[in-house]
Amino acid sequence: MNIISGFSKLSKLEKINYLVENFLNGSNFSKNKIKSFWHDSENEQRVFDDFSENTITNFYAPYGVVPNFLLNNKVHCIPMVIEESSVVAASAKAAKFWLERGGFKAEVVSTTKVGQVHFIWHGDSEKLFKVFEESKDELIASVDPLVVNMNKRGGGLLSLTLKECTDLEEGYYQLHGEFETCDAMGANFINSVLEAIGKKWQELVMTSDFLEETQRDIQVVMCILSNYTPNCLVKAWVECDIEELADRGLGMSAEEFANKFARAVRIARKDVNRAVTHNKGIFNGIDAVVLATGNDFRAIEACGHAYAARDGQYRSLSNCIVENGKFKFELELPLALGTVGGLTLLHPMSKISLDMLGMPNAKELMMITAAIGLAQNFGAVRSLVTTGIQKGHMKMHLMNILNHLEANDEEREKAKIEFDTQIISFNSVRDFIAGLRNYQ
Template sequence: MSKSIAGFSKLSKSKKIDWIVDTYFLNAENAKGILKQYWNNNDKLQQLHDEFIENTITNYYLPLGVAPNFLINDRLYTIPMAIEESSVVAAASKAAKFWLERGGFKTKVISTTKIGQVHFIYKGDFKKLKQFFSQVKPKLIEDTEAITKNMRKRGGGILDIELRDKTSDIDSYYQLHTAFETLDAMGANFINSCLEQFAKTFKNEALLFELFSEREKEIDIVMSILSNYVPDCLVRAEVSCHVEDLSEDNTISGKALANKFIQAVNIAEVEPYRAVTHNKGIMNGIDAVVLATGNDFRAVEAGVHAYASRHGSYSSLTHAKVKDGVFTFWMEIPLALGTVGGLTGLHPLVKLALELLHNPSAKELMQIVAVAGLAQNFAALRSLTTTGIQQGHMKMHLMNILNQMEANDAEKQTLTEHFKTNTVTHSAVTKALNKLRV
């Protein structure tokens, strides 16, 4: 039976594990053995992992794979991808090789502005608030100079602060809406530190503003926090080729494939049920690289899906067209990424992943990540509009099914060969394995 515990966070790791396994598992020793199996034998490295988060009991491993042959702006990359889903790395690699022979991927960073907001309640005359904001704005920037000093030296910092009236949404609700440039850092801590200082200065200076009544001076700061919606931190990735070069075999012409491909994209542009799955495929590629490079994939996901809904209905992130005989497939996507700070300087595999990518700047990483998403979507749409998604996906999933059934090496080898020419389904694999074991 489950029970509560006081002071859990103060226990040693071994004591935490003892309580967990004794409280929740029928076979405590087996559970403890599994947890310890995933510890790193290097004590220093394990301690590093233990200190990333709170109440650590073990490590949770994901495969780290690579997708080679990505030609991006005429430079070759091998892209690291941390993901558990089969066929993602294979699909990205296949798309990379396809476009390698057709000029590769072209990318550009459109903008890199990030946003933070101080949310506050003011019950008074808006004209007075505007006048106060105009007066206090230089002071807001001045009081953050110690925080922004190093960022400003590198060319970043606070770009602008706006007063926004949101009273049409919530009574007496206003914002200090601030734009930042954080260069190679994702910048969450930097932005939040600036915002909290803004809030302190804003509230203190309001008490001294002579035009405010006593009631108006009592500005209520609700919260100060960065936004993960970054529609002005935008990167574009695209591929193009002559329509006749789009087809690799005689089963379908380049023109027919282009037409079906564009129809599939058009459906995702207007049908939210399809768009969600369509964009999930893009995020298969993006999240895998974001995770491998020590960035925050939850923040990226939230910002990307908000961007996909910016016109009032959830829609495709990618677009396609044929003009003058040339097929073009492209995507503009918001990505707030960093190559310094956070895990980028701590996790050994993150360091390795960044070195594999030629130690990119944040702008370069934005372009690489966007390409991984575009490649993933291209591979998925190409399969969907030709052979169907399951043929390739289930072949990649075959090994997972065999592992679930505890197939030995000889059985895996025989069945891998068998399913090169047969359709992979769970029932078909079960039947074939049972027949093999008779």
Template structure:
């Protein structure tokens, strides 16, 4: 039975692995070997990885692939994508090539505002609170001048500070609702540092406010934190072409394809069960670029899915229509991304990914990432309304199955040829591989 450990963080990496093996891995030498074989031979690089998080024992690798031929606003890009799911990079690349021959992707920034909040409780007269807030508002800016000066030099900073009355939803609950522009940084540390200083000013000034009663002076700060919901930090990506140019499938006209495609999108707009899977496909492209560029994919996911629910019902993030014989497909996504700070200056592959993208600004990265999502969504929908999703996906999955069963290069060659003409399932691949080996 495993035992609790005291002072685990003070153990060396080898000691942590020894404790893990003894308590959870039955002292399996093979398991220990697997953990250590993913250590980087470059000690300096390994130390860098060890210090990204706490209690590290090894590195967890994901493949970095490239999706070329993305024509975005008239310029070609090759997208670095980090993802473990078969067929995502291939599908994105195929969609990129398809649209590069039809004018490419268009992308534009609709907004760059990010939000932070100081949540507090105030028991007292709201009119007095409003008057108090108006008087002390300049003090908030003064208190964070040392934090904001560099950001302001780059054209960013604090855009607005509002007092929000939330007492209709929770008793005595108010907010300082603060809008920021963080330029090329994602801005989490900048925003949170400002908010915590605002909270200090708010509590201190309330404690000595002459117009407040003793109870009102006891204004209670609950927390100060940025929001990952960024509906005003928005990017739009779209593609369009004449309907007759839409299909490469000789068995379906452009008109037939467009009709089925638009109906598939409309289903995702009204049916939450479908919308979740529809949007997951779009996020395959988004997350892969977000990961490759060292951004926070959990924050992006949370914000995007909240945005998909902004009407009170979870809906599709992409939309399609035909206008005057032209097919249009687009998405609008809230994406708070950064190209400076965080891992962008630390992780060697993140730096390389940004170099591949030609050192984009945060706004340029927003456009590229939204395009990746739209391309992936288009590829998935095209498969669904034509051949079905499994045909292409299982071709890619075949190699995973063969690797799982340690197929040799010669066995892989024979199996790939065989399944060019047969349906791929996990059981059929295993059965055929066993036949081959016997």
């Protein structure tokens, strides 16, 4: 067994040597490849190393852009970090399509975030609620030093309520806080406030004159924000007259396309098998912008999927309405994003992304991100109901196959011509390249 003690205390090079010797067959190729992805600047590399733990190198992902993206009558060039073929191309194609039809629209509905102090207490709940009501002002005042700066920016702790959750777990209660964190995502701020509230609440319960001594026993289980933020909500949409959808690339009339498109979205609203893939496509666009701007795509996805199942069934996050000669395609979801704090300005490429977007505030970034998710969804559904999704996807995937086969420039050009109208598979491309090489 290759057990090691004190691995985190080793230097970066010592970590790499250990991995090479014990897990990479002593390969100098692997060692050199790992080191080749280090940043040329030691200062820049130190920033990357400090993002996480036991860092040995960097893992690159493609950074692309979608130009000509018209949102709320302003043209953007939107950065996207994603490795999946055809995502950026589909978003760019959707952006071009809607550029001529009024562009995308978006609005922020609300920006409230939440967190809870989870605790266990046994006794007469009416007495506990009385303790809370009598001490609520003191409880909130106890975190004044923590919220003063956020208050100056227009945010802070908006409300605090006591919730009985004994139907979920014996003796289980929550202090439920609602927060406004302005342009910050706010996780550290919320968690710090909740921990201070939890400590003060425990003190107040244990010393309350309203409770008998036998009812002063309280166990604070945890103090933590929730990544489920259904009241941090944004909407994005596109709309036009059905006749304006006419496009030679559809291969059908505008009316047939509108109805077929709407039916495909309705299926995703009703069938969970389709809904999961449908929403995955939405997050292809959203995650790419979230990553490019240094935000937390895992929190965004977890919240979005929970929101998609808020009525008890998992459904499409987007919706399509075709009526009275009008076509409207819309998306609504929670997006708790920030443009200050975290990695947003610490990661050098995140800072460039925000510069590219005109240094948006959090609300503006919410609208941009929702709109690119809708664009990606439109592009994917459009392909599905017209040419099929594989035609464009596999053309992009051809490049991956050719890279895997280490094709040279001449071979790549001949392969593009050969597979312009043929079905693309790894075996067929491999055999074609092998044939070229044997012929030579």
